[in-house]
Amino acid sequence: MVSIYPVEDIRLADQYTILHEPISSFNLMERAATAAFIRLTKCVDLKKFKSIQIFCGIGNNGGDGLVIARKLLEHGFHPEIFIVDFSSNWSKDFRANYKRINVKAERLTQDHCSFNIDANVLVIDAIFGSGLDRPVEGYISEIIGRINACNECCVAIDVPSGMAADKALGNNEQNTIKADYTLTFQYLKMAFMLQEYIPFIGKLERIDIGLHPDFELHHPASMKFIEAIDVRGLLKTRAAEAYKGNFGHALLHLGSKGKYGAAILAARACMRSGVGLLSMHCPKSAHPMLHTAVPEAMIVEESEANELGTNLSFESHFTHGLGCGIGQSKKTKMWLEEFLKLQDAPILLDADAINILAQNKALLSLVPNRSILTPHIGEFKRLVGECEDAFDRLKKQVEFAQKYSVILVLKGKHTSIAEENGNVYFNSTGNAGMATAGSGDVLTGILTALLAQGYSSKNAAILGVYLHGLAGDFAAKALGMESMIASDIIEALPQAFLTLKS
The missing domain is CATH 3.40.1190.20 (Ribokinase)
Structure with missing residues (x-):
């Protein structure tokens, strides 16, 4: 069964992996986002799009988006990168990956939020991750509303921006990305299981990013997602000599x-x-x-x-x-x-x-x-x-x-x-x-x-x-x-x- 963890336990799993593998948080982000890029290439035909636009926040979800942008560049694509720059408090790994991008990224702020979404574009959403704890408002809500209104293919990284993994934020199409695909990392999120949030998720793709397997042994999840292999083992075998009374x-x-x-x-x-x-x-x-x-x-x-x-x-x-x-x-x-x-x-x-x-x-x-x-x-x-x-x-x-x-x-x-x-x-x-x-x-x-x-x-x-x-x-x-x-x-x-x- 696939474990479903609340946000705080997912963070613990990251830290457990960093400590016990060991691996740096920067390299763990690189591994996770590279796996997301590989899955992206399997979900959509990148060559059929006229352009690719990536919207990155300034936290670790945005860092994942920057790694994906770099992988796209390495494979001959020319993504347009937008930094949704709502704070000067950039995460350490986001800042490190921003320095590795060799193309100009357009910064979207409260005072400067001009952008166009082309026709036949692939939009990659990496604005907010699973740890969001309040509704999206202001100019970021306007960005999300415009992405949803364009009706182009949209792929969300980890969770659709605006959706919290384990709390209600009054989600609607003006404050939450409505994705065609959601590429989520390792563990499923509670919101993905609740039918009110299904319209925002699109096709869900779970990506194994190599979090340390011992974490689940020490912190067993109370919520699980049932797969065929789990059920197959439950089915009893009938004895050849059985009769109806059995x-x-x-x-x-x-x-x-x-x-x-x-x-x-x-x-x-x-x-x-x-x-x-x-x-x-x-x-x-x-x-x-x-x-x-x-x-x-x-x-x-x-x-x-x-x-x-x-x-x-x-x-x-x-x-x-x-x-x-x-x-x-x-x-x-x-x-x-x-x-x-x-x-x-x-x-x-x-x-x-x-x-x-x-x-x-x-x-x-x-x-x-x-x-x-x-x-x-x-x-x-x-x-x-x-x-x-x-x-x-x-x-x-x-x-x-x-x-x-x-x-x-x-x-x-x-x-x-x-x-x-x-x-x-x-x-x-x-x-x-x-x-x-x-x-x-x-x-x-x-x-x-x-x-x-x-x-x-x-x-x-x-x-x-x-x-x-x-x-x-x-x-x-x-x-x-x-x-x-x-x-x-x-x-x-x-x-x-x-x-x-x-």
């Missing part, structure tokens, strides 16, 4: 009048995710259609015609998943409370089960430890109240998981999985085509199936969320994001499993 018995409590589609989607996804046996507890009026729609599933009797409200006589070996489409009637709320009182093993709660918990937070104390909750942002807001910004939302997600000893899966662009020990894992699969009715019901089925097969709550969440997104990616590739429906994600699950196993 793979668990899931019981899904789903649906109410008008919402039986949610039950069918979750059940089909559960069966496609390797569960040995599946039972469904749904209102009586759904039983005929369920026998046809999900013939593999068994139906548990429920005397209520249109809502869940009576049956609580379930055997202990079931793994329970519930919430999709159950509604929030008085009788269903009472049923959920009595159901939770009988549980001691981890369960999966989604959708209306979460909404009912949000209305009566005393019920949260009944949720078994290590259960998995899977709200979208709206449902999460009902659980915890309004959030000041995306970073506050992430903080509250972690606090909620810790307070109630659960796994909280907050669905989004990079779905985040918070454990009760404070660790957070961000998913790397999925696409905007999955923003469609029923997609969350599919995830409920997948996660319940994995829990039933004996995966730990943490591993079930990581593996299930990754598979859900990967299946969505295959569906999008085959059908296009606009045409995807939730059933397409289910149909792509076999391909997702086969890809992980290959």
Whole structure:
């Protein structure tokens, strides 16, 4: 997994490398910026641009920009260099690299800020790095606004200027670079994981700059980005002599009048995710259609015609998943409370089960430890109240998981999985085509199936969320994001499993 560190820890990693490699800060900048230049040449065809313009601040991010400018000169390009000279307090390594530039750089100040952005230009943004701690204002904001307005290709070095790595600064297109590519150094930044900041990042490229590997051993990150290699190791191998009883018995409590589609989607996804046996507890009026729609599933009797409200006589070996489409009637709320009182093993709660918990937070104390909750942002807001910004939302997600000893899966662009020990894992699969009715019901089925097969709550969440997104990616590739429906994600699950196993 790729570590995600706050700014102060990234600085510690730099200093640790400088001390223990050892290497000077100047040479570390040279190595990092050279790696960024090499990646730049792989991301864009430099020769297709009429000109290249580099905007450098006066800190270390600007120093990276000057090294890139020098590398461009060495390779026969003629970049136009602008120094955004907002202070006389130049960093030591910026000043040293400024002296190595053999061409004139135009200095942009409050009193002299005249420049033109050509057509067919490549803009390289190296104004501010990850340590920015206040919103960009004044003439620098005007420079950023003009860069964004030109609609030319823009590559940000480490982070788009104006964006802080781990705090909200009220970012918009007038004070934050909107990059086509972001070439970030070594560790991912927290802001990159939060969907409000995705429009500014463009295509994210992570560059290994050789920071000392022992730093992570001594300072393990509490936040990680999940990659395929991490998930592949979680997938269990099936024994040749296995039978269906080895793979668990899931019981899904789903649906109410008008919402039986949610039950069918979750059940089909559960069966496609390797569960040995599946039972469904749904209102009586759904039983005929369920026998046809999900013939593999068994139906548990429920005397209520249109809502869940009576049956609580379930055997202990079931793994329970519930919430999709159950509604929030008085009788269903009472049923959920009595159901939770009988549980001691981890369960999966989604959708209306979460909404009912949000209305009566005393019920949260009944949720078994290590259960998995899977709200979208709206449902999460009902659980915890309004959030000041995306970073506050992430903080509250972690606090909620810790307070109630659960796994909280907050669905989004990079779905985040918070454990009760404070660790957070961000998913790397999925696409905007999955923003469609029923997609969350599919995830409920997948996660319940994995829990039933004996995966730990943490591993079930990581593996299930990754598979859900990967299946969505295959569906999008085959059908296009606009045409995807939730059933397409289910149909792509076999391909997702086969890809992980290959």
